[in-house]
Amino acid sequence: MFNPFSNLRGLASIILILFSFTANANSCVTLLYHRFSDTAPKSTSISPALFEQHLQYLKENNFKVLKLDTMLTLLDSNRLPDKCVVLTADDAYQSIADNAYPLLEKYLMPMSVFVATEPVDKKYPAMMSWQQMRKIKGNIIQFYNHGTDHRHLLNTGKNEIKAQIQHAQKRLDKELAECTNWFSCFLYGKYTPDLIFAYPYGESNSVIMQQVKNLGYTAFGQQSGVVSIDSNRQNLPRFPMAAHYAKFSGFKTKVNTLPMPVKVENTHPIVTQNPPTLKLDFLKPLNKHQKANFNCFVSGGVNMVWQGNQHVAITAKKHLTHRRSKYNCTMPSGQKDRYYWHSIQWINPKVKE
Ligand SMILES: [Zn+2]
Helix, strand or coil: CCCCCCCHHHHHHHHHHHHHHHHHCCEEEEEEECEECCCCCHHHEECHHHHHHHHHHHHHCCCEECCHHHHHHHHHCCCCCCCEEEEEEECCEHHHHHHHHHHHHHHCCCEEEEECHHHHHCCCCCECCHHHHHHHECCCEEEEECCCCCCCHHHCCHHHHHHHHHHHHHHHHHHHCCCCCHHHHHHHCCCCCCCEEECHHHCCCHHHHHHHHHCCCEEECCCCCEEECCCCCCCECCEECCHHHHCHHHHHHHHCCEECCECCCCCCCECCCCCCEEEEEECCCCCHHHHHCCEEECCCCEEEEEECCCEEEEEECCCCCCCEEEEEEEEECCCCCCEEEEEEEEECCCCCC
């Protein structure tokens, strides 16, 4: 029988296993879809055929596709499995019921949908009806809060932000909630919802994050990256999956990513100085190989200024001209085909959509 302690190579493999375990522990890749259609605008869509390829890959490669609320519970108790993935979709488009739901049922994978309630109340034809949502709600599809009318919260007053979130929650609870457990129904006579919110356009700032926290919500943005124990619970990252971001090769890379080993600060994502600078502090000094292969991708290129082997300041070469711009940084993790990933979505509220 192979005795791992019998030689140095065995010892090395034990160390490697321990190292990999630490590196994998407690993180989860969350994906963000919108529409599932061959005909809707490409910028927010994935074709149903490509979506099925995503699900097939997850199944064949033994990813653990968790319900969103399960993932958040395991995250807080430090028990997330390796190869953890969560599927989400924003806006409650009709194509979820028509094209995504049948595939999710086929592969038995759950997806959480963030609903802006006013377009549903106004019966916009592109959106599912409450009736349709009641029909598909269950172990495969869950619904959460995306605000009332999908406005830019950065251009909205504090009281109105509160009203946006609370009104949407009231509508969701009235239309979709049910008693999930007889004891809580008996005791309270009503269902207590999980308070999970997704910022419209992924836009927030530190004041809004604090307000959302005070209202009791966990919240998601739209910056790419991996949810980890250190993530800000009011700005959790998701990898957007539409247009060229949804391509199969990129999808494979993203579901295999790990959180960049940096101290995560609650970076205020608003552009005050243009171009803005992202400062990263690594948990440990990088070795030569890691430092040489640490890369950041920004439209127009990037300047990186290192201070020793543990601190780097990243600044775009050109002014950011869009309302939302991303800095995406990657580094090889040491595990085959797995990269560390960190991203920030900068927002310039002065630029109109
Ligand atoms: Zn949205």
